[in-house]
Each structure stands twice: as structure tokens, then as C-alpha cells.
Amino acid sequence: TGSTRPQRLLKAVQKNASRGDPQSVISAIDRFCHSSEWAMNVGDEKGVILDSVVCEVSPGCALELGTYCGYSTVRIGRLLPPGAKLITLEFNPDYAKVARQVIDFAGLQEKVLLVEGPSGDLIPKMKEQYGITTFDLVFLDHWKDRYLPDTKLLEECGLLRKGSILLADNVICPGTPDYLAYVRSSPRYESKYFKSHLEYTKVEDGLEKSIFLG
Numbered sequence: 001t002g003s004t005r006p007q008r009l010l011k012a013v014q015k016n017a018s019r020g021d022p023q024s025v026i027s028a029i030d031r032f033c034h035s036s037e038w039a040m041n042v043g044d045e046k047g048v049i050l051d052s053v054v055c056e057v058s059p060g061c062a063l064e065l066g067t068y069c070g071y072s073t074v075r076i077g078r079l080l081p082p083g084a085k086l087i088t089l090e091f092n093p094d095y096a097k098v099a100r101q102v103i104d105f106a107g108l109q110e111k112v113l114l115v116e117g118p119s120g121d122l123i124p125k126m127k128e129q130y131g132i133t134t135f136d137l138v139f140l141d142h143w144k145d146r147y148l149p150d151t152k153l154l155e156e157c158g159l160l161r162k163g164s165i166l167l168a169d170n171v172i173c174p175g176t177p178d179y180l181a182y183v184r185s186s187p188r189y190e191s192k193y194f195k196s197h198l199e200y201t202k203v204e205d206g207l208e209k210s211i212f213l214g
């Protein structure tokens, strides 16, 4: 049987990046996606917006929904302040296997905890099992119909505090209409759209940044 796209992406990292250098891992994946095979990473253009939000928030505790191959995990992990933690949730074991190797290759295994399983089951366990009080930053990049239910779950589980930031990928393409309507109409959020393009293409897409007001 042949290899999968995530396995070919991992090979490109092992071949073209240098161990312990997160930026070289990011560049190797972007080069692979531009020149060999498109993959659903947040990418280099939206990635710069992600970077700026991570730096602005400087989260002590961050959550990523949908690890996939670990591209955005590395983007976020490389910018965390000392002692800060990123928890990333991934339910596909094959993707998780690749992502662990990408995260380790980047040398970020001390800062990143990849938890395998569905976000709907794992979010309610964050406090008791992972000792989380609240998340300072949440990056949503998993199945688009899960953004809204998981946001409501985060609220219900008391995992957001006044000022927590939600940053959502793909609010235009593939689109997350119910989530967008919710954060833009709810009095509990202050929302802002960052226009960009779908990774590695000229198609419009963007990130929605929403501040939880408590």
C-alpha cells in the first residue's frame, strides 16, 4: 500500500528541515504544499496572522482543536512564552502519529501536549484531567460544523475567562456560517475578521478573532 499525504509531508520535513528548528519545519511544510501537494494547513499567509495573535496574547495556556499534521501546532508552540503550554486535540490516530513526529522534530515536545480523541469528549475533561483553569487562546481548525458546539462546550465547562481569545480558521472557505453568526451576534463576544486567502491558493478565506467578554 502507498503512503498517505501526511506521511509524505512528514518525509519532506525530515528531509528538508533541521531538527530543533521550528521555522525550518514550517518552511519545509509550506514548500511541500506549494510545490508538491496541497494540504489543509493554515499556511504561510494566514499563519502570519496566527503568529501575530499568539504574540499579542502571549498565552500561558492555549488549546488547538484539530492538529492534523501539526503545522499550526508548531507555529503556535514556537511563539509560546517560557513555561506556557499548548494542548492540541486530534481524533485521527494516523494524523496524530504524524503530528507527534513533526512536533518532536521541531523540538517542541516539552511545550505541546497532543491528546488523541474527539474534542466533544475531551473538552469536559480538561479541568480535572489536565489541570486547566481557563484557556487564554483557542485556535479552531477542526471539522467546521464542530466550531459552534465546541465553543458552547468551552463556555459551559468554564474554560473561558474574560479576555480569552478564540481564533477560527476557514470562516469563509470552507466556511463556518453558524459559528460566525454566533460570535458576531452574541453580546458575550467582540469579534473581528482578518481577511486573507485559503492556504496556498488565491481563493478568499480569513480568520475570525473573538474576545470572550465573560
Ligand SMILES: O=C(NC/C=C/[C@H]1O[C@@H](n2cnc3cncnc32)[C@H](O)[C@@H]1O)c1cc([N+](=O)[O-])cc(O)c1O
Pocket: 040, 041, 042, 065, 066, 067, 068, 069, 089, 090, 091, 092, 095, 117, 118, 119, 120, 141, 142, 143, 144, 146, 169, 170, 173, 174, 198, 199
Ligand atoms: O476541513 C478542513 N479542516 C478540517 C480539519 C480536521 C482535522 O481535525 C481533526 N478533527 C476534526 N474534528 C475533530 C474533533 N476532535 C479532534 N480532532 C478533530 C481531523 O481528524 C483532522 O485532522 C479544512 C478544509 C480546507 N479546505 O480548503 O477544504 C481548508 C482548511 O484550512 C481546513 O481546515
Ligand SMILES: [Mg+2]
Pocket: 040, 041, 042, 141, 169, 170
Ligand atoms: Mg484550516
